[in-house]
Each structure stands twice: as structure tokens, then as C-alpha cells.
Amino acid sequence: MRKTVTTSLYTCLFFVLIAPLTTFAGFPIGKYRNIVVPTFSYYRQTDRFDDKDHVIKGTPGTSFTSYSSNLFIGYGISRKLDFIATIPYLYQQNIVAPGYKLVDAGLGDAVVGFSYNLVNSNFVRFFSIGVSAIVPMYNIHDGPSPLGLSAYGSEVKLMYCGNLPKDVSTKGYFNLEFAYRRYYNTQGPDQISLLGTVGCPVSKYDQLSLDILLYRSFSSNKEFNSNVFAAHDYSFFKPQLNYGHTFTRRFSAFVGGFYVPFGVNTGVGYGGSLLGVIKI
């Protein structure tokens, strides 16, 4: 059960930290322009994948549920350089046995860094690199916390995005991201992820997008452990479908739902998110 909680937490954290970025990741924010993206996410799981990719049914009456809010801030320092920061707040309910509920709440792992546009292709496609520090916003000296990995870390991300080829879609866009993340702890973990997003407007103000995420976390500690921070080794595949609506030139909202159909040492998660993109 604790493993379920662990993997759920990782999935949840990843979702919270990454999902808002997909809205504009890779696209330079631009000088004098700022973006604020508040996100509200819901994640739930009752079952989990074992280390052989088999689904293990959860004990009836048990579940893990997370409600989280997340604030992303992007500030365009120059035409190529952006400052980015993400601060998550988590509220988790873990029913480990019928009638026995664990509740945790607080700030999670903040991600603070810079994104730099290396190459732009005719201002239509952009290749960028992002470098960030991962800073726990909770006390890491009192042992493992359910709110994060209790370790500082860093992330390097390569992003390529822009308009889809015209013979595919005249109005669609894509975003590809490859990220490497390392936590500075004896057992890591090291994490890599590959995210692909394709979006297409369905009307002047509405769009649909599909995110495909592959995530792999490596650690020397491959053993399942009920301690939420003991299990560092997992992987999952997560598609997410989003609908976005532009309300004004400064405010758009996206709502999306996801499901984790494949994974190793992770939860069979499902949920949704609501996020707003505020351009200042």
C-alpha cells in the first residue's frame, strides 16, 4: 500500500510540475512579457502496477487521492532568456485501510530556473534548453516527507516546438521535450522523461491537444518499500487529452483528463486538471 502511495505521489508530483509547462513550454515567453499559470489538479488511484507491469488490484476501500494546486511563473528577461519558477501545494488523502486515512498537506518541490532559446527557425519553430534547480519547500531534515523527494535536485531540459508541418496541419502546433532530472541523494533518483504534445485549434477560440508522456525514474534501490521515499525506481506512460478555450487575449483556460495505462512500480492513476494561462 505504501508503494502505491509512493508511486502515486511521484505521478502526482510529475503531473503537477510538468503539465502547466506543456501549455507553452519551449516557446520563448519574450522580453517584457510574463506568464502566470495557476493549476488545480486531481489525481486518484486504487490499483497499481507491479515491477512486471502487471496490475495489482488495491484492497477494497483503500485509495490514494491528491488535490493539488500549482503556480507557474514565467518572466521574459530577454528575447531568448526566460526565468521560470514553479511552486506546488499538495493536499493528499491516503486511505490505507477502510476507515484509516492519512492526510498530508503543504508546499512541495519548487522548480526554479531559466530557459534559453538556442535556435529559432524563421520564428516558426524554436529549440530551447532549460536548466532548473529543484528546491524542497518543506523541512528535509526530519526524514522523508510525503510532499516530495526530500532532496535538492537539478534538471536539464531540451525543448523543440512550433508549428506542425503544413502538410500535416496548417494551424496545429507541437512540442517535444526531453528532460533529465537528478536528485542529490545517495539513491538519487535519476529521472528522464520524454513528452510529446500535439495541439490543434478546432475553432477560433477553442483547441484540443494531446500529451504523450514517457517517464522513467532510475535508482540503485529497486526494492519495493512501503516507505514513500524508499521506492525510487519506476516508469509509466501517460496520455492526456486537453481542451482549451481562449477567453481573452490575456486569459485562456485548459481542462484535461489523463489515465496511466502502462507502468512499472507506479499507480494506475487517473484524474484531471484545470489550468489558466494568464499573460501579463
Added chain:
Amino acid sequence: MKKVCHVIVFALTILLGSLAGVKAQEQTEETGDVVLKATPYNKTALFTSSEEVRYRLQLHNNTKQQQNGRVLYQVTTDDGKKVTADSVQISLREGADKDIIVNISKRNTGFYRINFIVKLPEYDDTVRRVFGVNPEKVTSQLHKPKDFDAFWKQSKVELAQVPANYRVLERRDLSTQYKKVYSVEMHSFGDLVIRGWLVVPTDGNKFPVHYRVPGYVVSLQPNMDNDDFIAFDLNVRGNGNSKDVINIGTDNYSLINIENKDKYIYRGVYMDCLRGLDFLYSHSNLGIDTSKIFVEGGSQGGSLALVTAALDKRVKLLTMQVPLYADIHDNFAISASYEQQVFPFKVFRKYQSQHAGFSWEKFYSTFDYYDPQNFAPMVKCPVLMGIGLLDQFCPPRCSMALYNHISSANKEFVCVPNSTHEVNFNYFMFQNLWLREKFRMP
């Protein structure tokens, strides 16, 4: 899980591959017996005087036989004075490729023509290019009449005395769900009626304004492509739907009353542009954000935009491409070296040759009041300019001379090396970002 990973990675590879394919398709296909592609080492073909000018020549033999000959290159100043020349022996097998690096010693500030010539026994081809050295140090003499400022001050006074009598008519037949189109009419300098088009997005209350002024005898139509700006397209006298009194072809438009500075066509044209601003400022009720008006134009429109920004500080940003008539004295000297005359001096020379009493001194005694370069020091707002290095109508030296006379420290230019009298898509993409940056638009 592994299978899924493989499928996803494969899909992403295909996507990346297709993107690379698009890039490949964007390359221009070239034909010919021996194809020569000349690429400057500096992408914009702009160099500094402390570096060598370097080109990479890529040769490809398209024929089915051996080709022996020479590749020559000739460098001249932009007004045709010989600088240097050299040649390289080539021997190309059927279908073979060859790269040649051309190094030209450091040059002084200015613009230079460079011609690459493939000479084969049965085939000749010339690729014409232009490169620049220290473009932001290009200088020119201002030929500003002593009473220049007084002349334009008086012109503005006379404009102000003409009641505008604005008429704004909503054109439902041209409007869409997302854009409301108005035809607008006003009286301008000399009490001539001029007209334009105002296109207002329907999804908001207040918008910045894209004020566009026309190229040479160009008919501007409602601009329906601008989602984030109100688009105001003004047809100055003799252009588009403003031809009630002046309706004359391109050959003679720039010659109307050229022998009289007070009555020259461009006096009224420049004032028309200011009257357009008057219109915008008096119609904020249509959603016009008068604190965010940018004026834009290409060719003649580039110069009109600059003059508007110079004479009226209500303009907040200026963007112009290939400004016509800039640095008219140097344009005269440069154009004298052309094998075939092009506009504008094609027209001016023809007129001068047909009017015995019309000397070049007489020409300048009028045109010095209208040379956009003389207005440049009066421009204080942020400026973006685009130039094409192969432009003969507005030679790059003249455009850069004008640019360097602009007082505003907040100015940028974009150089498109293989363009003639135009800029490219890239420029307009950048212009869009530039405008959003300057206006702090989301």
C-alpha cells in the same frame, strides 16, 4: 510497457523526420548546366571592417559531361567602382560537386556588389549578390533646406485649417463575425477627400492600432488579417479609393508639380498621413487605443511612415521596409551605375531629359524638402526597419544612411540578403514579436 515505449519513440522519430523533411523542402531547387550557390559566411551578408568578407560557393555539375572552365568573382562599390576581381579554375566531372571559398580582404564601411560568374565553353551564368560592411556606420550628407522646419510647420498649420468632416460608414457587406469593417472618409490638405479602411476586431473593447500607409500608387484594402490590432489602412491622394481629384499612373505620380516645392504631390501626401492620425485620435469611441498607435509601410509606405512619425509625436512605434526616396542624392549617384534604370530615377531622369529647363539643382530644390532622410533626425520613437540587399529602388546604403540619421536610440534593422525591393516572411514574424514587445502585448 516496453512495446509502448518503442511505439512512442518511433512516432516521435517520424515526427522529427517529417519536420526535417519540411526544412529540406524549403530549399530552393535550382536548375542549370552548372549550378552555383553563393552563401556568405555571415548569414545576413553584413561584415565588419575588421573581418574578411567570405563566401562559400557550391558548384554542382548538372550535365552528363565533364565541365572545365573558370569561376570569376568581381567586387565593385555599390556605385560601380571596381574594387577587386579574381578567378578560379574549375574542373567538374558529370554530376560532381565542388566547394570554393572566396576570401575578400577587409573592406571599408559601405555596401558592395559582388558578382560570381561561371564561365564554361558553352555556358555562362552570373549570380549577383551584395554585402555590407559596418552598415551602422554608413553616413550621408543631409541636404536639408534652411527653411525645412518652417516649411513643414506651415504645412501642418494649413492642414489644421481644413475641417476634416469625417465620415465613417460601417460596411456590413465586408464585415465578418470577428471583424467590423468601416470605410472612412476625411478632408485633407488642400481640401482633397481621402479615404481609408478601418477594421475593428469584435472580441474586445480597446485595441492598439496598426496604421498602414501605402506603397507607390498602391490600393490598400481592408486588412482582415490582424487579430490583435485595429487595422487602419489609409489611401493617400491618388491611391486606391482616394482618386477623386488625382488619378494618375505610376509613371507620373511622383512628378506631379515637381518643379514647385509648395505644390509638389508629396506635400499633400505627407499631410494626408497626419490627417489619418487626426482621424484615429478623434475616434477612440471605435475602440482605438490612442496610446498604442504604430505606423507601418513598405517602399513609398516606408517613407510615409517615417515622415508621419517624424512630424507627429502621437506615433508610438515606427516600422518600415525598404523606404523609397531615402537619401535621394546618393540614390542618384548609385542609380547612375545601373545597366538599366529603375524607379524612381528612371522616372526622374526621363522627366529631366524631356524638360530642358529642369536641372538636377532644380530637382533637388524641390525634393530636398521631401527626402525622408531629412525627416529622420526628428524621429524619436522606437523604430524597426527592414532592407533587402539586392534592392535597386532603395539601395541599402541609402536606407542605412536614413536609418543612421534617426535620432531614436531604440532602433533595430533587419537585413534580408537575397531580397530585392522587399523583405521576407521572417521579417514580418520578427516585426510581430517586436511590436508585442514594445507595446507589452500578451
